[in-house]
Amino acid sequence: MLGMTVVTLVAILTTGYIALWAAGDSLRVQREAMAATLAAAVSRTVAAEWAIHGADAGPGKRANLRTLLRSLCESTGAVGLSVIGPDRGEIASWPPRKEGDRDAIVLRTALAGGPPVVNYRPEPQSRETELLAYASIDVAGRTAGAVRVTLAATEPTQAVLRRSGWVLLLLAIADALLVLGLGLFVLTQLVVRPLGQLRRATASMAAGDLDPRIAEDGPKEFAALASAFNQMTVSLANQREQIIRTEKLASVGQLAAGVAHEIGNPLAAILGYVDILRADAAGKGEMPTAERQDALDRVKAETQRIHRIIRELLEFSRPSHEEPVATDPLRVVESSQALLAPQARFRDVRVVTTGGETWPQVLVSPGRLVQVLVNLLLNAADAMAGKGTIVVACQDADGKAVLTIADEGPGVAAENRRKIFDPFFTTKPVGQGTGLGLSVSRSIVESFGGTLELAPAVAGQGAKFVLTLPGVAAVPG
Ligand code: ADP
16 A cells, blocks of 8 residues: 555656646746737837837936836836837836846847847846847837846746645645555455455464354455355365264274174173073073072173173264363263273273363363374374373363373384374374374364374383363362
């Protein structure tokens, strides 16, 4: 806008300057014409006077002539008027003054008759230029002398030009302000505001929020851009949903394999008890009631265990579209732990949860957070080859819930630290890792306004992931 304002100023001032220059020129021509007309008029007046009273130069006549010149000077605004004889000597002049013979050539031309002639000359001790006009005094077809009219040449023209110059400057400033003000208003309304909206929406998208929509109004191009942006966020949100679901199914697959293995033992036990009970029923039923009761209790307990495992797995695999609710993060850790506990690869893994005095609740969809924690815990168990302790700690950091998940594995190799959150990056054998776990976990956490990072490596310690989520209310420790 400043650039446009400067351009406007320069354009108006240049055009104005050229216009003023042209106007000055035409004023000069007009003034010359006026001087010539004035000289002709005065010469005719003097000619009429001489025609009646004669042109002899007695002192009385000279005084009369000076009085005439004076009154003509006053009524026409001329600076000076002179009557010059055919011998180029001055007969009368107002104001009385001594003239040099600088104008000799022009005077000679005037005395030779013909139309009035004009000439300029600088005034001594003044910057003002004088405009001189000569006209011959013709009495009875004879040139009896000449009249010289002196006019100020530059000052009146310059006064007009100076005034116009000020008007031009004011006009240019007013126009520049108008361009600046109107331009800023238009720019703000039509460009800056929609761009600001787009920038804010993009920033919140970068922070993981795929819900921002921007108003599809304003100028056509911006409306089109806004609509394209909105379509993009919708499609990104759908893709993210899809990826989260895919990754979840991969986890479900892994867990299901573990579950299949895990429910084998209770099923074998149940079958054993059922065989004993059937044999007893087929025989004489000599089994003591207490023993039969015990066998039935064991069948029930094992069945309940299987039921619980299956239920939790089903619960986890169900696509969750829950709205975020205030949730205690450690409860989510416990649910994840319960889901993983029956897995064979968790048999020798201990999960220890610790908390500070208090820690905040977080606004999340619990199912989604379980998915994140299952991922982190499965990775930790894998890194420790199924043996060791995972410490999950929850703390309050300035109103945020900070959950750390530390294992006793080998940690992440330095060359992989930057890559582990990339989709499809995995160091696990084909069929065991999808490489989506961490990237999906991070996108889930970011969609709740949180962050998921790998803590800097500490020699002799395993990997430590730090999950930060904005807190809503403190949970008593
Ligand atoms: P996946 O588990 O399918 O390989 P992830 O995205 O969950 O995919 O993990 C990517 C990679 O990050 C893993 O292959 C592994 O190399 C590394 N990683 C993740 N968690 C840990 C951990 N706790 N300790 C060591 N390396 C880990």
